[in-house]
Amino acid sequence: LPGPNGCPVSSNAAAFNPFEPAYMEAPAEYLRWSREQEPVFWSPQLGYWVVTRYEDVKAVFRDNILFSPANALEKITPATPEVTQVLQRYGYAMNRTMVNEDEPDHMERRRLLTDAFLPERLVAYEPMVRALARQYMDRFIDKGRAELVSEMFYEIPLNIALKFLGVPDDGAEQLRQFAVAHTLNTWGRPTPQEQLQIAENVGRFWQTAQSILDDMRKRPDGEGWMYETIRQHLRHPDIVPESYLRSMMMAILAAAHETTSNATANAFLTLLRQREAWDAICENPALIPNAVEECLRVSGSIIAWRRVATADAVVGGVPIPKGGKLLLVQVSANFDSRHFENPEEVDLYRENAVEHMTFGYGAHQCMGKNIGRMQMRVFLEEFTRRLPHIGLVENQTIRYLPNTSFRGPDKLWVEWDPARNPERTGA
Ligand code: HEM
Numbered sequence: 001l002p003g004p005n006g007c008p009v010s011s012n013a014a015a016f017n018p019f020e021p022a023y024m025e026a027p028a029e030y031l032r033w034s035r036e037q038e039p040v041f042w043s044p045q046l047g048y049w050v051v052t053r054y055e056d057v058k059a060v061f062r063d064n065i066l067f068s069p070a071n072a073l074e075k076i077t078p079a080t081p082e083v084t085q086v087l088q089r090y091g092y093a094m095n096r097t098m099v100n101e102d103e104p105d106h107m108e109r110r111r112l113l114t115d116a117f118l119p120e121r122l123v124a125y126e127p128m129v130r131a132l133a134r135q136y137m138d139r140f141i142d143k144g145r146a147e148l149v150s151e152m153f154y155e156i157p158l159n160i161a162l163k164f165l166g167v168p169d170d171g172a173e174q175l176r177q178f179a180v181a182h183t184l185n186t187w188g189r190p191t192p193q194e195q196l197q198i199a200e201n202v203g204r205f206w207q208t209a210q211s212i213l214d215d216m217r218k219r220p221d222g223e224g225w226m227y228e229t230i231r232q233h234l235r236h237p238d239i240v241p242e243s244y245l246r247s248m249m250m251a252i253l254a255a256a257h258e259t260t261s262n263a264t265a266n267a268f269l270t271l272l273r274q275r276e277a278w279d280a281i282c283e284n285p286a287l288i289p290n291a292v293e294e295c296l297r298v299s300g301s302i303i304a305w306r307r308v309a310t311a312d313a314v315v316g317g318v319p320i321p322k323g324g325k326l327l328l329v330q331v332s333a334n335f336d337s338r339h340f341e342n343p344e345e346v347d348l349y350r351e352n353a354v355e356h357m358t359f360g361y362g363a364h365q366c367m368g369k370n371i372g373r374m375q376m377r378v379f380l381e382e383f384t385r386r387l388p389h390i391g392l393v394e395n396q397t398i399r400y401l402p403n404t405s406f407r408g409p410d411k412l413w414v415e416w417d418p419a420r421n422p423e424r425t426g427a
Helices: 011-015 021-025 032-037 054-062 081-089 105-112 125-140 148-153 155-165 172-187 192-218 225-235 242-273 275-283 285-299 369-386
Strands: 040-043 048-051 145-147 305-309 313-315 318-320 325-328 413-415
Touching: 011 032, 011 040, 040 318, 048 054, 054 313, 054 325, 081 192, 125 148, 125 155, 125 369, 145 148, 148 155, 148 242, 155 225, 155 242, 155 369, 172 192, 172 242, 192 225, 192 242, 225 242, 242 275, 242 285, 242 369, 275 285, 275 369, 285 369
Parallel strands: 048 325
Antiparallel strands: 040 048, 145 413, 305 325, 313 318
C-alpha cells in the first residue's frame, strides 16, 4: 500500500509501533534500520511521518514556520466520544501553551516569560538541590539498598519545580498519578477502556491545576515563574492570555519535573551499566558536566517530539504533504553515526556531546534545560562522592510507560555496602 505521498510503505515502516516495549527499552536500536535505509518514513500505525537522522530532525526543528509545533500536545490516540464526554465534564480545555504556540505569538510570549530562567536567577536553586540530595541520601545511606526513583529522584525535582513555579507543595502525592495519566493521554495508546480511566485522572489534574491557579491569582505578588506569568498576563493580556495561563498551569506541573526525574534515573542507569564511565566520574568529578550531556544524548527523557507541516514540504528528500504530521525521534538523531562518532559509546570526553537533540532545537528549545542539567549534575556529584561503590541490583526488570515521548524507568534499585561509605552523613 502506498503512503499519503504515493510512495510504497516498506515492511519495516508498516511494522513500526512505538507502543510496544521494544521501542522504550532501546529506542535508538529499534530504529537503526530506519537511520540506515529509510530515514524518513510513513508509519501507517501512527499516521505520522517518522524522522530519524540527525540532520533531518534538526532541520525540521529549525523551521518552526513550515513545521509548526501546534500538534505537540495533541492526543496521539484520538479520544473516543465517551472520553471526550468525560473530559468535558471536567471542563478540560488544554490549548496553546508555549511549546505548541505558533509565531509571532510564541516569541513575544517567550520573551515576556524568560527572566526566571536566566543563569543568575537559577544559581539560587543549586544549594537547595544539594541540601535536599544530602538529606534524602541520609535517609537510606545506612541501609545499603534503595529504590532511587521513589526514594529520591521523583520528589526532589518535583520540589524544585514547585519552588521554581511558586506552587505550594501540598498534594504532591497526587501529582505523580496525574502526570502518568497526562503522559498516556497525550503520548500513549491506551485501549478505549483504559482511556476512560485515564481521562478521569486527566480531568482531575486539570481541575487541580485550575484551583491552584485561582488561588495564586488571589495574591499576584507571589514569587515564582507562574506568578511572573500571572503578572505578565495582567500587563499584556493579549500576549499572555487567560487560556494560556490555564493550559500552562497543567502542562508545566508535569513538564518541569517529570522530565528531570526521568533524565536523572536514566543517567544513573546508563552510567552504572557502563562501570568504567561511573568509575571515571568518581575519580574525576570535573567530567560530570560532560557526563550529563552524554547521558542526555544516549538516554534522554524526551525521545520524540512532534511537528505538523503547514505547506507541502520535503524532509530528507521525501515529499511531505501539507498537514502531514511528523514524529521527530530525537534519541535516534542522537545515535546517528553521521553526527556522533561511535554513537553507542558513552564517551565522557566527547567534544560535541552537547549537540544532542534532547532539548529540541531552535525557537522552542527547552527553556528549563539548565535547571534539568544542574539537578543531574548535583545528584551525580553527591552520589559519586558519598557512594562511589554503588551498583545496580542484579536481575531487576526495568519498566517504562508505553508512549512515544517520555522515557524513564519506573523503578531503579541500587545497592552498596554501608561499611564502605566514605561519608556516612551529609551534615
Ligand atoms: C520545551 C525537553 C526540563 C520547561 C521542551 C522541549 C523539549 C524539552 C524536547 C520542546 C523543544 C522544541 O520544541 O524544540 C526537556 C527535558 C528536560 C526538560 C529533556 C529535562 C531533562 C524542563 C524544565 C522546565 C522546562 C525543568 C521548567 C522548569 C520547558 C518549556 C518549554 C520546554 C517552558 C517550551 C519552550 C518553547 O516552546 O519556547 N523541553 N525539558 N523543561 N521546556 Fe523542557
